[in-house]
Amino acid sequence: MAALVISLMIQWPATAMASQAPSTTPIVIAAMTDKMSAKAKEAEGKLESAYGEITGDPGHQIKGKAKQVQASAMNAKEAVKDGAKAMARKASDASDKLADKIK
Known part of the structure:
Protein backbone atom coordinates (compact mmCIF):
# COMPACT_ATOMS: atom_id res chain seq x y z
CA MET A 1 0.00 0.00 0.00
CA ALA A 2 2.85 2.37 0.79
CA ALA A 3 4.28 1.77 -2.67
CA LEU A 4 0.95 2.74 -4.22
CA VAL A 5 0.75 5.95 -2.20
CA ILE A 6 4.32 6.86 -3.07
CA SER A 7 3.88 6.08 -6.77
CA LEU A 8 0.80 8.30 -6.90
CA MET A 9 2.64 11.10 -5.13
CA ILE A 10 5.49 10.89 -7.62
CA GLN A 11 3.31 10.85 -10.74
CA TRP A 12 1.20 13.90 -9.97
CA PRO A 13 3.96 16.55 -9.76
CA ALA A 14 5.61 15.16 -12.89
CA THR A 15 2.50 15.92 -14.95
CA ALA A 16 2.00 19.29 -13.26
CA MET A 17 5.59 20.24 -14.02
CA ALA A 18 5.15 19.71 -17.77
CA SER A 19 3.65 23.19 -18.10
CA GLN A 20 6.57 24.92 -16.32
CA ALA A 21 9.05 27.04 -18.23
CA PRO A 22 12.17 25.04 -19.18
CA SER A 23 14.55 27.48 -17.47
CA THR A 24 12.96 26.97 -14.03
CA THR A 25 12.16 23.29 -14.34
CA PRO A 26 15.35 21.83 -12.78
CA ILE A 27 15.05 24.02 -9.68
CA VAL A 28 11.33 23.44 -9.27
CA ILE A 29 11.69 19.68 -9.76
CA ALA A 30 14.46 19.52 -7.15
CA ALA A 31 12.33 21.42 -4.64
CA MET A 32 9.30 19.26 -5.40
CA THR A 33 11.40 16.13 -5.05
CA ASP A 34 12.58 17.15 -1.56
CA LYS A 35 9.04 17.99 -0.47
CA MET A 36 7.70 14.77 -1.97
CA SER A 37 10.39 12.79 -0.17
CA ALA A 38 9.27 14.32 3.12
CA LYS A 39 5.62 13.52 2.40
CA ALA A 40 6.50 9.97 1.36
CA LYS A 41 8.56 9.47 4.54
CA GLU A 42 5.67 10.79 6.63
CA ALA A 43 3.19 8.45 4.93
CA GLU A 44 5.58 5.53 5.34
CA GLY A 45 5.98 6.34 9.03
CA LYS A 46 2.24 6.56 9.60
CA LEU A 47 1.67 3.25 7.83
CA GLU A 48 4.41 1.50 9.79
CA SER A 49 3.21 2.96 13.07
CA ALA A 50 -0.37 1.88 12.33
CA TYR A 51 0.85 -1.60 11.40
CA GLY A 52 2.69 -1.76 14.72
CA GLU A 53 -0.42 -0.72 16.60
CA ILE A 54 -2.58 -3.28 14.80
CA THR A 55 -0.14 -6.14 15.34
CA GLY A 56 0.93 -5.00 18.81
CA ASP A 57 4.57 -4.79 17.67
CA PRO A 58 6.28 -1.94 19.54
CA GLY A 59 9.29 -2.16 17.20
CA HIS A 60 7.21 -1.12 14.20
CA GLN A 61 5.47 1.55 16.26
CA ILE A 62 8.82 3.09 17.23
CA LYS A 63 10.22 2.86 13.70
CA GLY A 64 7.07 4.48 12.35
CA LYS A 65 7.27 7.35 14.84
CA ALA A 66 10.97 7.79 14.04
CA LYS A 67 10.17 8.10 10.32
CA GLN A 68 7.53 10.70 11.13
CA VAL A 69 10.08 12.70 13.13
CA GLN A 70 12.53 12.44 10.22
CA ALA A 71 9.80 13.73 7.87
CA SER A 72 9.18 16.66 10.22
CA ALA A 73 12.88 17.55 10.08
CA MET A 74 12.82 17.32 6.28
CA ASN A 75 9.77 19.63 6.19
CA ALA A 76 11.49 22.10 8.52
CA LYS A 77 14.54 22.17 6.25
CA GLU A 78 12.32 22.91 3.25
CA ALA A 79 10.56 25.69 5.16
CA VAL A 80 13.91 27.31 5.97
CA LYS A 81 14.97 27.07 2.32
CA ASP A 82 11.66 28.59 1.16
CA GLY A 83 12.02 31.42 3.68
CA ALA A 84 15.57 32.17 2.54
CA LYS A 85 14.44 32.27 -1.09
CA ALA A 86 11.59 34.65 -0.23
CA MET A 87 13.95 36.96 1.65
CA ALA A 88 16.39 36.94 -1.27
CA ARG A 89 13.56 37.86 -3.65
CA LYS A 90 12.46 40.72 -1.38
CA ALA A 91 16.03 42.03 -1.16
CA SER A 92 16.41 41.83 -4.92
CA ASP A 93 13.11 43.65 -5.49
CA ALA A 94 14.09 46.36 -3.01
CA SER A 95 17.47 46.87 -4.69
CA ASP A 96 15.77 47.07 -8.10
CA LYS A 97 13.36 49.75 -6.82
CA ILE A 102 18.55 56.62 -8.56
CA LYS A 103 18.27 56.69 -12.36
Missing part, protein backbone atom coordinates in the same frame (compact mmCIF):
# COMPACT_ATOMS: atom_id res chain seq x y z
CA LEU A 98 16.24 51.70 -5.29
CA ALA A 99 18.19 51.48 -8.55
CA ASP A 100 15.16 52.77 -10.46
CA LYS A 101 14.86 55.77 -8.09
Whole structure:
Protein backbone atom coordinates (compact mmCIF):
# COMPACT_ATOMS: atom_id res chain seq x y z
CA MET A 1 0.00 0.00 0.00
CA ALA A 2 2.85 2.37 0.79
CA ALA A 3 4.28 1.77 -2.67
CA LEU A 4 0.95 2.74 -4.22
CA VAL A 5 0.75 5.95 -2.20
CA ILE A 6 4.32 6.86 -3.07
CA SER A 7 3.88 6.08 -6.77
CA LEU A 8 0.80 8.30 -6.90
CA MET A 9 2.64 11.10 -5.13
CA ILE A 10 5.49 10.89 -7.62
CA GLN A 11 3.31 10.85 -10.74
CA TRP A 12 1.20 13.90 -9.97
CA PRO A 13 3.96 16.55 -9.76
CA ALA A 14 5.61 15.16 -12.89
CA THR A 15 2.50 15.92 -14.95
CA ALA A 16 2.00 19.29 -13.26
CA MET A 17 5.59 20.24 -14.02
CA ALA A 18 5.15 19.71 -17.77
CA SER A 19 3.65 23.19 -18.10
CA GLN A 20 6.57 24.92 -16.32
CA ALA A 21 9.05 27.04 -18.23
CA PRO A 22 12.17 25.04 -19.18
CA SER A 23 14.55 27.48 -17.47
CA THR A 24 12.96 26.97 -14.03
CA THR A 25 12.16 23.29 -14.34
CA PRO A 26 15.35 21.83 -12.78
CA ILE A 27 15.05 24.02 -9.68
CA VAL A 28 11.33 23.44 -9.27
CA ILE A 29 11.69 19.68 -9.76
CA ALA A 30 14.46 19.52 -7.15
CA ALA A 31 12.33 21.42 -4.64
CA MET A 32 9.30 19.26 -5.40
CA THR A 33 11.40 16.13 -5.05
CA ASP A 34 12.58 17.15 -1.56
CA LYS A 35 9.04 17.99 -0.47
CA MET A 36 7.70 14.77 -1.97
CA SER A 37 10.39 12.79 -0.17
CA ALA A 38 9.27 14.32 3.12
CA LYS A 39 5.62 13.52 2.40
CA ALA A 40 6.50 9.97 1.36
CA LYS A 41 8.56 9.47 4.54
CA GLU A 42 5.67 10.79 6.63
CA ALA A 43 3.19 8.45 4.93
CA GLU A 44 5.58 5.53 5.34
CA GLY A 45 5.98 6.34 9.03
CA LYS A 46 2.24 6.56 9.60
CA LEU A 47 1.67 3.25 7.83
CA GLU A 48 4.41 1.50 9.79
CA SER A 49 3.21 2.96 13.07
CA ALA A 50 -0.37 1.88 12.33
CA TYR A 51 0.85 -1.60 11.40
CA GLY A 52 2.69 -1.76 14.72
CA GLU A 53 -0.42 -0.72 16.60
CA ILE A 54 -2.58 -3.28 14.80
CA THR A 55 -0.14 -6.14 15.34
CA GLY A 56 0.93 -5.00 18.81
CA ASP A 57 4.57 -4.79 17.67
CA PRO A 58 6.28 -1.94 19.54
CA GLY A 59 9.29 -2.16 17.20
CA HIS A 60 7.21 -1.12 14.20
CA GLN A 61 5.47 1.55 16.26
CA ILE A 62 8.82 3.09 17.23
CA LYS A 63 10.22 2.86 13.70
CA GLY A 64 7.07 4.48 12.35
CA LYS A 65 7.27 7.35 14.84
CA ALA A 66 10.97 7.79 14.04
CA LYS A 67 10.17 8.10 10.32
CA GLN A 68 7.53 10.70 11.13
CA VAL A 69 10.08 12.70 13.13
CA GLN A 70 12.53 12.44 10.22
CA ALA A 71 9.80 13.73 7.87
CA SER A 72 9.18 16.66 10.22
CA ALA A 73 12.88 17.55 10.08
CA MET A 74 12.82 17.32 6.28
CA ASN A 75 9.77 19.63 6.19
CA ALA A 76 11.49 22.10 8.52
CA LYS A 77 14.54 22.17 6.25
CA GLU A 78 12.32 22.91 3.25
CA ALA A 79 10.56 25.69 5.16
CA VAL A 80 13.91 27.31 5.97
CA LYS A 81 14.97 27.07 2.32
CA ASP A 82 11.66 28.59 1.16
CA GLY A 83 12.02 31.42 3.68
CA ALA A 84 15.57 32.17 2.54
CA LYS A 85 14.44 32.27 -1.09
CA ALA A 86 11.59 34.65 -0.23
CA MET A 87 13.95 36.96 1.65
CA ALA A 88 16.39 36.94 -1.27
CA ARG A 89 13.56 37.86 -3.65
CA LYS A 90 12.46 40.72 -1.38
CA ALA A 91 16.03 42.03 -1.16
CA SER A 92 16.41 41.83 -4.92
CA ASP A 93 13.11 43.65 -5.49
CA ALA A 94 14.09 46.36 -3.01
CA SER A 95 17.47 46.87 -4.69
CA ASP A 96 15.77 47.07 -8.10
CA LYS A 97 13.36 49.75 -6.82
CA LEU A 98 16.24 51.70 -5.29
CA ALA A 99 18.19 51.48 -8.55
CA ASP A 100 15.16 52.77 -10.46
CA LYS A 101 14.86 55.77 -8.09
CA ILE A 102 18.55 56.62 -8.56
CA LYS A 103 18.27 56.69 -12.36
